[in-house]
Amino acid sequence: MEIEDREEIGGYTLLRYSWESAIEPGQFAMARVAGYPVTFDPFLARPFSYYDHDSETASLLFEVRGRGTALLDDARDRIEVSAPLGRGFRIDESRGPAALLGGGIGVAPLKILSRRLNALGVCHDVFLGFADTRYAAVAEDFPGASVATVDGSAGIHGTVLDAVPDLERYEAVYACGPNPMLAAVKRAVGDRVICQLSVEERMGCGNGSCNGCVVPVRDGGYVRSCVEGPVFDAEMLAW
Numbered sequence: 747m748e749i750e751d752r753e754e755i756g757g758y759t760l761l762r763y764s765w766e767s768a769i770e771p772g773q774f775a776m777a778r779v780a781g782y783p784v785t786f787d788p789f790l791a792r793p794f795s796y797y798d799h800d801s802e803t804a805s806l807l808f809e810v811r812g813r814g815t816a817l818l819d820d821a822r823d824r825i826e827v828s829a830p831l832g833r834g835f836r837i838d839e840s841r842g843p844a845a846l847l848g849g850g851i852g853v854a855p856l857k858i859l860s861r862r863l864n865a866l867g868v869c870h871d872v873f874l875g876f877a878d879t880r881y882a883a884v885a886e887d888f889p890g891a892s893v894a895t896v897d898g899s900a901g902i903h904g905t906v907l908d909a910v911p912d913l914e915r916y917e918a919v920y921a922c923g924p925n926p927m928l929a930a931v932k933r934a935v936g937d938r939v940i941c942q943l944s945v946e947e948r949m950g951c952g953n954g955s956c957n958g959c960v961v962p963v964r965d966g967g968y969v970r971s972c973v974e975g976p977v978f979d980a981e982m983l984a985w
Contacts, residue, residue: 747764747824747826748824749761749763749822749823749825750803755887756879756882756884758807758808759808760807761808762803763803763825763827764802764804765802766801769830770830770834771837771855772795772834772835772855772976773795773830773833774795774796774830774832774855775793775804775827775830776792776793776827776828776831776949777791777792777794777825777826777828778790778791778826779820779826780821780824780825788813788817790814790951791952793831793949793972794806794807794808794854795807795854795944795976796858797854797855806827807851807854809851828952831953832972832973832975832976832977833973833976834855834977835920835977836942836977839868841918841940842868842917842918843869843870844863844868844869844916844919844920845871846859846870846871847873847875847907847910847919847931848875848906848922848923849875849876849921849923849924849927852922852923852946853874853884853922855944856872856874856888856920856922857887859920860872871890871891871916872888872890873891873893873910874891874892874893875893875905875907875909875923876894876895876900877895877896878899879899879900882895882901885900885901892909893909905927906923906927907931913934914938917939917940918940919939919940920941920942921944925985928945928980929985931943932980932985937981941980941981942978943977943979943980944975944977945976945978947976953972959971961975961983962985963983964981964983964984
């Protein structure tokens with residue numbers, strides 16, 4: 747796909763490309779740099795949650811963490827990208843207000859989710875946590891969001907949970923971020939409300955073939971986050 751626009755937002759990169767097919771909040775795409783006729787550098791694509799979609803243009807938000815994302819960050823013309831993959835957030839229109847919690851790059855799927863909740867008339871609040879003010883710059887894309895930073899350079903000093911004044915007032919909680927954050931959200935919420943967590947696991951294939959992104963579940967064994975997830979009911983996960 748041709749890159750329509752590229753933007754730096756604090757410590758993140760935003761790539762926009764033409765995409766008209768439907769995307770569900772919480773789904774992801776496998777993406778990598780495009781080569782002609784084919785490239786094996788990197789050999790595997792990388793998974794990215796969809797950041798935004800307006801029925802014509804999709805966007806991916808990511809942070810450079812290794813060679814694959816560094817090459818994608820340098821892309822100027824085209825990228826190879828899959829169709830939407832995985833199971834996203836399952837919204838119960840009767841349960842509100844809702845709290846949306848994002849940690850670091852885990853804020854990515856919350857923008858589409860917030861738009862969907864608005865369309866359904868579900869009242870919700872957004873809470874975002876970052877390492878510092880550089881990464882917190884992306885919070886400007888979430889009007890009215892409460893922000894926390896670990897070093898206290900922007901918003902509240904602390905984690906994303908510190909930015910939530912009263913978690914008990916919400917009937918549904920949707921969260922995405924590193925696993926320690928998600929485990930903390932799960933403990934804080936307990937069993938009293940709907941809680942769905944979008945995990946951040948490394949993926950090799952994105953289609954369930956390699957079993958490289960499995961997560962442990964309470965009934966024993968593991969499930970693949972690329973097929974059965976990446977969004978899971980919190981009570982299902984064994985951590």
